[in-house]
Amino acid sequence: MEIIEKTKQEFYQELKTAHPEILIGIDDEIVKLSDTDYEARLQEWAQVEFDKQQAQIAEQVRIEEEKTKRESALAKLATLGLEIDDLKALGLGGN
Numbered sequence: 001m002e003i004i005e006k007t008k009q010e011f012y013q014e015l016k017t018a019h020p021e022i023l024i025g026i027d028d029e030i031v032k033l034s035d036t037d038y039e040a041r042l043q044e045w046a047q048v049e050f051d052k053q054q055a056q057i058a059e060q061v062r063i064e065e066e067k068t069k070r071e072s073a074l075a076k077l078a079t080l081g082l083e084i085d086d087l088k089a090l091g092l093g094g095n
Contacts, residue, residue: 003056011053012046 006014022033022041033041077083 003053003060005057006050006053008046008050011049012042015042015045015049 019042022038023030024033025031074084077087
């Protein structure tokens with residue numbers, strides 16, 4: 001899965017387009033957020049989306065690094081004429 005990386009500002013613009021105004025309920029009344037509160041809320045949401053994206057990217061990098069390490073280890077075993085089953089037989093292959 002490839003993540004298309006966006007800036008916080010891009011998230012902000014997407015949210016602003018999707019939510020041209022924000023309405024909240026106060027004492028059984030629907031009220032539009034003030035411009036200042038609206039901007040602050042969109043900035044908060046954009047930060048949350050940006051942080052989630054960064055976490056996904058970090059996880060993707062971690063997975064790729066693990067895959068690379070495994071492939072490297074398998075290549076080293078192959079140069080020695082060994083396979084994972086050989087390590088397991090010796091009690092060294094955990095998974």
